[in-house]
Amino acid sequence: MIDGNNSAEKRVWPAIGNGLKCKCPKCGKGWLFHHYLEQHDQCAVCGEPLAYYKAGLFLPFVVITVVIHLVAIVMLDIELRGQSNPIFYLYVLIPLTLVVSLAILPSAKGAIVGLMWAKGWSDEQDR
Numbered sequence: 554m555i556d557g558n559n560s561a562e563k564r565v566w567p568a569i570g571n572g573l574k575c576k577c578p579k580c581g582k583g584w585l586f587h588h589y590l591e592q593h594d595q596c597a598v599c600g601e602p603l604a605y606y607k608a609g610l611f612l613p614f615v616v617i618t619v620v621i622h623l624v625a626i627v628m629l630d631i632e633l634r635g636q637s638n639p640i641f642y643l644y645v646l647i648p649l650t651l652v653v654s655l656a657i658l659p660s661a662k663g664a665i666v667g668l669m670w671a672k673g674w675s676d677e678q679d680r
């Protein structure tokens with residue numbers, strides 16, 4: 554746990570919302586990432602240390618879960634309309650899966666970091 558004395562002040566949903574916007578979970582103003590998914594060591598605006606929060610394997614779990622549900626809905630709709638075509642799957646659904654996965658990756662990582670920040674779940678034991 555990163556801090557026990559002020560964890561009650563950290564509200565979970567605003568932190569997740571800030572993370573979804575790829576912003577600092579504490580202030581919501583500083584950017585959480587530089588480049589695509591590289592996390593800043595600390596917030597440039599409020600100085601909150603961010604390097605201790607690692608999404609790890611929870612990130613692919615969240616992304617895969619979201620993308621599978623979206624693609625399954627599209628596939629089910631296509632099949633129920635009787636318009637299934639193997640070429641459609643090859644040229645539309647596979648690229649759609651890749652694009653959606655890459656598009657939601659930063660927001661999913663930000664939301665996970667926001668949740669971890671609000672709950673105090675970090676790799677750092679004694680800060």
Ligand SMILES: [Zn+2]
Nearest residue numbers: 577580596599
């Ligand atoms: Zn900040």
